[in-house]
Amino acid sequence: MSGAATDVLTPVLTDNWDQERSWTLAAYESRGGYRAVDTAFAMAPDAVIDAVKESGLRGRGGAGFPTGMKWGFIPQDNPRPKYLVVNADESEPGTCKDIPLMMASPHTLLEGVIISSYAIRANKAFIYIRGEVLHVIRRVQRAVQEAYAAGHLGSNIHGSGYDLDVVVHAGAGAYICGEETALLEGLEGRRGQPRLRPPFPAVAGLYASPTVINNVESIASVPSIIGRGHAWFASMGTEKSKGVGIFSLSGHVQRPGQYEAPLGITLRTLIDLAGGVREGHELKFWTPGGSSTPLLTGEHLDVPLDFEGVGSAGSMLGTRALQIFDDSVCVVRAVLRWSEFYKHESCGKCTPCREGTWWLVQVLTALEKGDGTEADLDLLLDQCDNILGRSFCALADGATSPIVSSIQFFRDEYVAHLTHGGCPFDPAAATLFAPAGATA
Amino acid sequence: MTLSQQTYGELEEIAARYPEPRSGLLPMLHLVQSAEGRITPEGIEACAGLLGVTAAEVSGVATFYTMYKRRPVGDYHVGVCTNTLCAVMGGDAIFDRLKSDLGVGNDETTEDGKITLEHIECNAACDYAPVMMVNWEFMDNMTPDAAARIIDDLRAGNEVHSTRGPRIVTWREAERVLAGFPDDLADEGPAAGPASLVGLGLARERGWTAPSSEQGSAVHDDVPEEPEQVEQAAADASPPSSEGATVEKESGTSETAAEKGDAQ
Ligand SMILES: Cc1cc2nc3c(=O)[nH]c(=O)nc-3n(C[C@H](O)[C@H](O)[C@H](O)COP(=O)(O)O)c2cc1C
Ligand code: SF4
Numbered sequence A: 001m002s003g004a005a006t007d008v009l010t011p012v013l014t015d016n017w018d019q020e021r022s023w024t025l026a027a028y029e030s031r032g033g034y035r036a037v038d039t040a041f042a043m044a045p046d047a048v049i050d051a052v053k054e055s056g057l058r059g060r061g062g063a064g065f066p067t068g069m070k071w072g073f074i075p076q077d078n079p080r081p082k083y084l085v086v087n088a089d090e091s092e093p094g095t096c097k098d099i100p101l102m103m104a105s106p107h108t109l110l111e112g113v114i115i116s117s118y119a120i121r122a123n124k125a126f127i128y129i130r131g132e133v134l135h136v137i138r139r140v141q142r143a144v145q146e147a148y149a150a151g152h153l154g155s156n157i158h159g160s161g162y163d164l165d166v167v168v169h170a171g172a173g174a175y176i177c178g179e180e181t182a183l184l185e186g187l188e189g190r191r192g193q194p195r196l197r198p199p200f201p202a203v204a205g206l207y208a209s210p211t212v213i214n215n216v217e218s219i220a221s222v223p224s225i226i227g228r229g230h231a232w233f234a235s236m237g238t239e240k241s242k243g244v245g246i247f248s249l250s251g252h253v254q255r256p257g258q259y260e261a262p263l264g265i266t267l268r269t270l271i272d273l274a275g276g277v278r279e280g281h282e283l284k285f286w287t288p289g290g291s292s293t294p295l296l297t298g299e300h301l302d303v304p305l306d307f308e309g310v311g312s313a314g315s316m317l318g319t320r321a322l323q324i325f326d327d328s329v330c331v332v333r334a335v336l337r338w339s340e341f342y343k344h345e346s347c348g349k350c351t352p353c354r355e356g357t358w359w360l361v362q363v364l365t366a367l368e369k370g371d372g373t374e375a376d377l378d379l380l381l382d383q384c385d386n387i388l389g390r391s392f393c394a395l396a397d398g399a400t401s402p403i404v405s406s407i408q409f410f411r412d413e414y415v416a417h418l419t420h421g422g423c424p425f426d427p428a429a430a431t432l433f434a435p436a437g438a439t440a
Numbered sequence B: 001m002t003l004s005q006q007t008y009g010e011l012e013e014i015a016a017r018y019p020e021p022r023s024g025l026l027p028m029l030h031l032v033q034s035a036e037g038r039i040t041p042e043g044i045e046a047c048a049g050l051l052g053v054t055a056a057e058v059s060g061v062a063t064f065y066t067m068y069k070r071r072p073v074g075d076y077h078v079g080v081c082t083n084t085l086c087a088v089m090g091g092d093a094i095f096d097r098l099k100s101d102l103g104v105g106n107d108e109t110t111e112d113g114k115i116t117l118e119h120i121e122c123n124a125a126c127d128y129a130p131v132m133m134v135n136w137e138f139m140d141n142m143t144p145d146a147a148a149r150i151i152d153d154l155r156a157g158n159e160v161h162s163t164r165g166p167r168i169v170t171w172r173e174a175e176r177v178l179a180g181f182p183d184d185l186a187d188e189g190p191a192a193g194p195a196s197l198v199g200l201g202l203a204r205e206r207g208w209t210a211p212s213s214e215q216g217s218a219v220h221d222d223v224p225e226e227p228e229q230v231e232q233a234a235a236d237a238s239p240p241s242s243e244g245a246t247v248e249k250e251s252g253t254s255e256t257a258a259e260k261g262d263a264q
């Protein structure tokens, strides 16, 4: 029942974004908003968890862990309070879906927070939003106020006897706080350095209490799953990657933006919808799910963008952050810049990452300037080998992705920097305001 | 400068939002910046006193996060995204232009105290690249000229609006909202910018929708769970390397990040 009959684009989460004042409670309720809360309250909490399991929803924050299963790990016999924490740190380079979702429809997220908290039996939920998005924070703060005033939050919600309080928490600038255990450290008022797992947050998370941490888009998917049925959700997508997701196209396409589609759509279709690659240029490389997912190329246009498809192409679906780079872009420059990002954002807790990301930048910088030798490419790969899987958290693994994949696909271009004595590309040609006639 | 009684009260109010007061520290430091224009020693002492932790601990937190500033920030914090995608699309050129126009380097403030310029990392707006943030409001689809004009307007005291948000408030006013004291601007600006709506627009144009739902029918059927399937799904879904990663515990290195934070 999946695939064939489904439309190419399937707006669910984005469906109300073009509505007049869509962020307000009035607009949201006028479309049936907060009714899924009552559907959930008529079910036992465990039945809500089962429905989310049956829907096949997998985490939309990158790793794709089954959401219902994660909820099921909460030990209900543990006497400590349970918590829901929404990960709204959205900082993975290329990722830009949660921010517009919270700006346009914060109530979708809040409705999901209520249902999810009810399911895991939490009476307190936190929304941890990166600090650098002021207006989004305003919209979520306002939505929480409105929801309290309307009786969607607080005590005895909708007369159900269920109580929930929500706190909106602004972060302060640290990519690593997107990592779930570092986020908890930040939420406890500490430096955002990841914790040893196990214990996993489901067992000992916030204040050492059972805690579910989910991405914004995961939680925002819950109202439609409960309201429209898990079978409806599971009717979209592919066998092991069910439902819809927001695909974010950026870079050298005619119409960058958000495209909500069943999982399994291809980049070829998406680029086509986006009006093609920039006029007069060709696709060179792209990230399927942010800078931490290995680069792919024009060979991979027909890879189904689901967890399995992108995995078997040697990368990861990640956050569906499709950054498109055309033939005007120097891959070495791109990779160096990402590497500088990882070096800057390494939290410093473990040696392979702290020292390794520093060394990667040193070697890449020299290569980009045309200094060094071809042996440096093997040195880079060797360094990556010493970082991957040897670090405390996945930030360091992500740092190796662009390097290893770019050497795999574009070794010649690295070598060209050496023979050319520097970068053979004109950076002006890649800009949006490229002067006419600028060439790569 | 000493903190006002009102600020002390508000710091306490923040801490009281949480089951454990220390959870309030990040927003409390935002409030300190709002009140003081930067993270001051007094602000650190105040937070430490209220939370019953040492000033060194608070300082360690303040230096970890890039939004906290030791040096005074101008009325307008201007962040130019120079992460790869924006950089390539023009962010590098914009940042160079503003540095030379303003005569400042990264993380420096103009002499008139108006503008602090910084290059920033991906701000989750890549579909609007190149992106600039003014006091953490979106300035989408920038060019060097457009960015320079915005800076001129800010310096001249003209009202400036975010492309996806309200009129720009001062940095200190913005920090107050981040501390959890909302202003009344939530209803200004659009629901979404044009790029956020392209897919939706296409779907409308072509009559594409999600399948219609069989309301209520699906929720109550009890599908028996097969344990093998569940385990398989868990195995399939575990992140490729992080779970299997060799874990290294090194408590002795924990100062480094703070030092790095300082250095950058
Ligand atoms: C370095 C790093 C950064 C991350 N950043 C985010 C983020 O910004 N947002 C997010 O939802 N998940 C992020 N994650 C993934 C989280 O650790 C976690 O898997 C996720 O929030 C779980 O939610 P989900 O199951 O709903 O996807 C990041 C992970 C790592 C290692
Ligand atoms: S891998 Fe990097 S970011 Fe993760 S804990 Fe180690 S130093 Fe910190």
Ligand code: FES
Residues within 6 Å of the ligand: A093, A094, A095, B081, B082, B083, B084, B085, B086, B087, B121, B122, B123, B124, B125, B126, B129, B131
């Ligand atoms: S790379 Fe600039 S906003 Fe994402």
